[in-house]
Amino acid sequence: MGGLILKLAPKERVLINGAVIENGDRRGRLAIITPEANILRLRDAIHPEQANTPVRRVCYAAQLILSGDSPAEPARMSLLRSIEELSQVFTDFDSRTSLAEATDALLHDQYYKCLKALRRLLPREERLFALRPT
Numbered sequence: 001m002g003g004l005i006l007k008l009a010p011k012e013r014v015l016i017n018g019a020v021i022e023n024g025d026r027r028g029r030l031a032i033i034t035p036e037a038n039i040l041r042l043r044d045a046i047h048p049e050q051a052n053t054p055v056r057r058v059c060y061a062a063q064l065i066l067s068g069d070s071p072a073e074p075a076r077m078s079l080l081r082s083i084e085e086l087s088q089v090f091t092d093f094d095s096r097t098s099l100a101e102a103t104d105a106l107l108h109d110q111y112y113k114c115l116k117a118l119r120r121l122l123p124r125e126e127r128l129f130a131l132r133p134t
Contacts, residue, residue: 003035004039005031005032006030008023010023011024015040015067016037017038017068040067040115046059046063048060053129055086055125058079058083058118059119061075061082066112072109080103080107094120098117098120099117099118
């Protein structure tokens with residue numbers, strides 16, 4: 001059996017194809033078999049006011065497509081441009097790999113994988129901002 005396995009903590013919420021699902025009082029496990037399902041753990045969601053850095057804004061844009069709050073087709077080109085802009089800043093091998101994975105996932109309508117790859121840049125961005133002179 002293929003697909004995604006979600007292990008949920010008690011009362012954890014997850015968004016699946018636009019529907020918010022809350023786990024019960026015990027730990028749970030869901031097998032998502034549909035490959036095109038759009039899934040977002042709400043604990044991992046970026047809220048609009050948190051989209052205050054370049055990487056967070058790009059992650060938020062990917063999240064909006066994933067959640068169905070933004071139509072995929074018009075948003076895809078904008079997201080591709082944003083990923084290209086990030087590639088001008090993140091030039092190390094690991095970051096380039098994450099950006100390439102995000103681009104490939106986006107081109108194949110795999111928005112969860114795109115978001116997952118972009119989120120790997122968040123700690124790097126945080127370190128860059130920490131090094132910035134005030």
